Amino acid sequence: MFAERLKILREEKDLKQFELAKLLDLAPSTISMYEQGKRYADQNTLLKLADFFGVTTDFLLGKSNIKNINETDECMNEVLEVFKDYKGLSEDNKQIIIQLIKKLNNDK
Structure with a gap:
């Protein structure tokens, strides 16, 4: 690599x-x-x-596909924003999101 x-x-x-x-x-x-x-x-x-x-x-x-630290920071910021949105959801909607993510991962 x-x-x-x-x-x-x-x-x-x-x-x-x-x-x-x-x-x-x-x-x-x-x-x-x-x-x-x-x-x-x-x-x-x-x-x-x-x-x-x-x-x-x-x-x-070849141990990472993230080129530089700035990319890592951007990725972490995106994850934090998604997590904040997730925390505000109802339990039913959280389960829907989890199922959707699992389905998307299986479709790869």
Whole structure:
């Protein structure tokens, strides 16, 4: 997953492998090997890459689909708003919502 995400992020910034390598003080062959899945970044390089692209290390490694902290905050705010609305519902309506969510999840 790291290889694919790195390549996508690099291409989104319209950078060639050698350009990214130069910006991060790495060998172009290192970037190439990362993108081919033949080599993995050490912790320091992973942090540099995440910082450069403005994403979390978890996103880079494929452990999360949330690119950055701001996305996480936005998601949490949405969840809180929905929860506030849910709390104001009658018990019958809460059950309807729960059943609807279960149905939607089963239809995936």
